[in-house]
Amino acid sequence: MTSEKTPTYELPSPEETFVEIECCSRTKTGETACGDDFRSVRIADEGRHIAVLSDGLGSGIKASLLSNMTTTMALEFVRRNMEIVQSAEIIMDTLPVCEYRKISYATFTVFDLLPGGLTRVVEMDNPPFIHLRNGHDLKWPADILFSERWPDRKLAISKFRMVQGDRLIAFSDGVTQAGLGSDACKFGWRREGALAYIQKLVDADPLISARELSERVVAEACTKNPQHRCIDDISCLVIYLRKPRRLRLLTGPPFNQEDDRDFAETVLNFDGHTIICGGTTANLVARELGRSISTDLKLIKYCGGLPPPSKLPGVDLVTEGILTLTECVRRLESGEYRDAPLPVSNIITFLLESDVIEFIVGTKVNEAHQDPRLPVDLEIRRNIIKKMSGILEDKYRKKVMIQYF
Amino acid sequence: MGNGSKLKVEICLGTTCFILGASELQDLAQYLEPELLDRVDIIGRTCLGFCKDRKFDGAPFVRLDESIVIERATVARVTEKIKAMLKEKDAE
Numbered sequence: 001m002t003s004e005k006t007p008t009y010e011l012p013s014p015e016e017t018f019v020e021i022e023c024c025s026r027t028k029t030g031e032t033a034c035g036d037d038f039r040s041v042r043i044a045d046e047g048r049h050i051a052v053l054s055d056g057l058g059s060g061i062k063a064s065l066l067s068n069m070t071t072t073m074a075l076e077f078v079r080r081n082m083e084i085v086q087s088a089e090i091i092m093d094t095l096p097v098c099e100y101r102k103i104s105y106a107t108f109t110v111f112d113l114l115p116g117g118l119t120r121v122v123e124m125d126n127p128p129f130i131h132l133r134n135g136h137d138l139k140w141p142a143d144i145l146f147s148e149r150w151p152d153r154k155l156a157i158s159k160f161r162m163v164q165g166d167r168l169i170a171f172s173d174g175v176t177q178a179g180l181g182s183d184a185c186k187f188g189w190r191r192e193g194a195l196a197y198i199q200k201l202v203d204a205d206p207l208i209s210a211r212e213l214s215e216r217v218v219a220e221a222c223t224k225n226p227q228h229r230c231i232d233d234i235s236c237l238v239i240y241l242r243k244p245r246r247l248r249l250l251t252g253p254p255f256n257q258e259d260d261r262d263f264a265e266t267v268l269n270f271d272g273h274t275i276i277c278g279g280t281t282a283n284l285v286a287r288e289l290g291r292s293i294s295t296d297l298k299l300i301k302y303c304g305g306l307p308p309p310s311k312l313p314g315v316d317l318v319t320e321g322i323l324t325l326t327e328c329v330r331r332l333e334s335g336e337y338r339d340a341p342l343p344v345s346n347i348i349t350f351l352l353e354s355d356v357i358e359f360i361v362g363t364k365v366n367e368a369h370q371d372p373r374l375p376v377d378l379e380i381r382r383n384i385i386k387k388m389s390g391i392l393e394d395k396y397r398k399k400v401m402i403q404y405f
Numbered sequence: 406m407g408n409g410s411k412l413k414v415e416i417c418l419g420t421t422c423f424i425l426g427a428s429e430l431q432d433l434a435q436y437l438e439p440e441l442l443d444r445v446d447i448i449g450r451t452c453l454g455f456c457k458d459r460k461f462d463g464a465p466f467v468r469l470d471e472s473i474v475i476e477r478a479t480v481a482r483v484t485e486k487i488k489a490m491l492k493e494k495d496a497e
Contacts, residue, residue, distance in 0.1 A: 279419040279451030295418065295449035300431050307418040308431075310451055318451070322420050368421040368456030368464065375424065 017164045018244035018355040019049045019113060021397055024214040025235040026222065028059045028174075035063025036172045036235035039071040041079065042397060047115035050078050053237040055126060055172040057105040063233070066095055070106040074122075078112055084122055088155055089147050109170040111239055117162040124155050127176045127191050130169040131160065135199055167210070167240045169198060174234030175217065179224030189224050209245075209353055210238035244399070246272025247354035249347075251321055252362030252381045253284050254405035263405050264288035266360050267315055273350055276312065278321030278381075281362060286312055293318065304341030317350065319343040322369070325384045332391045356399045357392060359385050363404055411446040412490060414483070415468040419452025422465035429480060430465060436480050437487075444491055 023038035035058065040051035052074045056066030070091055077087035095106060107125040114120070121129055123142075131138040142156040162168070171194065180188035197220055201208055208216075217236040222228050248270055254263045264285040267274045276282045286293050291313050299308040306327065307320035320343065327344045328351075331337040337348045351357060361382060369378055385402060392398040416422075416430050434447050455466040455474060467478040475486055 280454070282451045283454070293451055295451065297416075297431055297434070297447060297449045305428060307420075307423050307427075308449060310449075320418065320420055320423065320451075323423065366420070366457075368419075371421065371425075371456075371464070373425060373463070374421065378420075378424070 016244065017117075017241050018399070020210040020240040020242060020355060021049060021051050021237075022210040022214050023051075023053060023235060023237040024211075024218045025233065026174075026218055026230050028231065028233050029229040031060040031233075033061045033064035034235075035059045035067055035233040036174070037064065037067035037071045038235065038237055039075050040397065041075060043079065049111075049113040049239075050075055051111045051237060051239060052078075052108055053126065053170050053172065053235060054106050054108040055174075055233065055235070059233060063106075066106040069095060070108050074108050074110055078110055078122070084155060084157065085145050085147055088124060088153065089149055092147070092150050092153065107172075109237070111168055111170070111237075113162070113239070117166075117241070119160055119162050119168070121158045121168070122155060123157075124153060127171055127173055128156075130167075130191075130195055130198065131162075132167040132169065132198065132202065133163070133165065135203060137195055137199075162241055164241050164243065167202070167213070167238060169213075169217075169239075170237045171217065171221075172233060172235040174230065174232035175221045175236055177232060178221035178234065180231075182224065182226065185224060189221060194221070207242070210240040211352060213240070214238040242355070244355040245353060246270070246356045246358070247275065247350055248272060248358045248360060249275045249277060249351075250281055250285065250360045250362075251277040251325065251385065252366075252405075253278075253280055253364045254362040255364050259405055260284055261288050263360065263362060272356075273316045273354065274314075275317045275319070275347060275350055276315055277319050277325050277347070279307075280366065281321065282310065282312055282315075282318045285315070289314070299342060302342040304344075306341050306343050309343045309346060317346050319347060322378060322381065322384065325381075325388065326379055329384055329388045329391065332388065332395070335395075351392060351398070352396060354398065357389075357401075359389060359400070359402045361385050361402060361404050411444055412487060412494070413468075413470050414445050414447045414487065415450045415453065415471075416447065417453040417455065417464070417466045417468075418449050419456060419464075421456045422452070425464045426477075426479065427465040430467060430478060430483065433480060433483060437484065441484070441487060441491070445487060 021040045025034050025036050027034040035056045038053050052071040054067040054070040056063030073091050109126045110122040112120040140158040140160045142158040145155045177188040179185040214236040218234050221234050225231050293310050293312045295310040310318040312318045324343050328347050331340050389400040393400050455461045456464045462476045465478050467475040467483050
């Protein structure tokens with residue numbers, strides 16, 4: 001048998017730009033559904049990325065419905081290059097009319113990123129977006145379009161070119177109006193306040209990820225409100241054009257023992273982080289590279305019933321394999337990973353902070369796992385990785401490739 | 406080494422051992438009497454590989470002083486074996 005070593009597609013060259021798109025939302029305190037909605041798509045064959053943030057009128061289920069319909073339609077219309085005023089009219093015609101307010105309404109911001117950095121932004125009534133380059137908020141002239149049928153609605157359309165290192169930031173008014181009426185910010189945090197905070201964060205950490213930046217902005221907005229409650233739905237969408245952050249995750253020993261050396265060497269001279277999930281795998285790499293593994297048993301109490309992580313020089317993280325990966329998949333699937341056991345949260349942090357993830361999967365079957373005393377749901381490694389890569393691609397917008405050994 | 410005179414207790418934390426009982430064994434230190442605890446050096450190990458060796462009966466595995474392999478290890482069995490080995494050492 002020959003091992004399949006061809007990547008499923010070419011990895012981007014180091015100079016290539018990765019478009020990281022992340023949105024953090026918090027639901028208004030007391031509501032069960034978030035009235036803001038975010039949706040994005042990566043159209044690989046066109047090299048295009050589209051992201052939409054919408055804020056539905058009011059809060060709760062009704063607002064959630066309005067914003068969900070808006071993001072769904074906006075994304076689809078933009079993707080099909082439909083005329084934008086007509087698209088906005090269809091959205092407004094379609095949204096159900098609020099029984100109290102007698103209007104149908106949801107704001108939106110659409111970011112449409114084309115290959116080569118050409119970018120189009122369509123805004124309707126959200127706080128104006130921020131285009132951050134080297135810490136400066138760039139201002140672009142916008143075309144203002146009106147709908148004949150909805151004269152009170154106006155669309156602002158701006159076009160410009162982005163370069164690596166640029167960020168686009170959009171938020172719902174839950175951010176700009178945070179703290180409204182309080183002594184500290186009588187008119188709310190406002191765009192200026194949020195911008196200054198973002199500039200401070202980027203200045204302190206010029207490579208801060210879109211994920212972290214969006215989370216920090218939302219968290220800071222909450223602190224402006226009395227008792228840090230969400231007095232409105234609060235969302236922040238960040239797009240960051242960056243050099244891809246790479247992660248290589250090794251799991252499982254190679255099918256043929258003669259490939260052990262090649263397999264182990266994949267952790268050497270790699271421009272990114274490396275993780276090994278699997279004790280046997282870690283031992284093999286340690287043996288081939290002449291290094292030794294150490295395990296700190298003091299960490300057990302943070303491991304929530306999983307084996308503790310280990311250390312191997314030159315590798316960023318070593319954990320047990322199947323059990324830990326299975327728990328990772330479960331957590332990534334549900335999105336509830338904040339209180340995950342130590343080894344799981346370590347892996348998930350690396351995964352989410354990376355743009356391009358390479359799984360190097362050894363396919364040798366661990367005979368010991370066939371012991372009938374073991375639970376039947378002890379998954380086969382290849383299945384776990386297949387499932388995990390699907391979730392990372394679909395839900396977390398990562399570029400994933402799997403290489404089998 | 407620094408722990409030259411201490412008895413080395415290696416607990417395998419590979420997947421198989423972990424499921425079959427090493428998850429409890431890793432807390433061994435909590436179960437040992439203080440005078441025993443002072444004389445051992447407990448270490449967690451990534452898979453020691455005994456589970457793949459038909460020579461052995463079954464996981465979980467604990468290795469003492471790099472030579473004695475305890476199969477189907479439990480806290481009680483390991484404690485007993487530690488005591489016996491320390492007694493031997495004292496007799497030497």
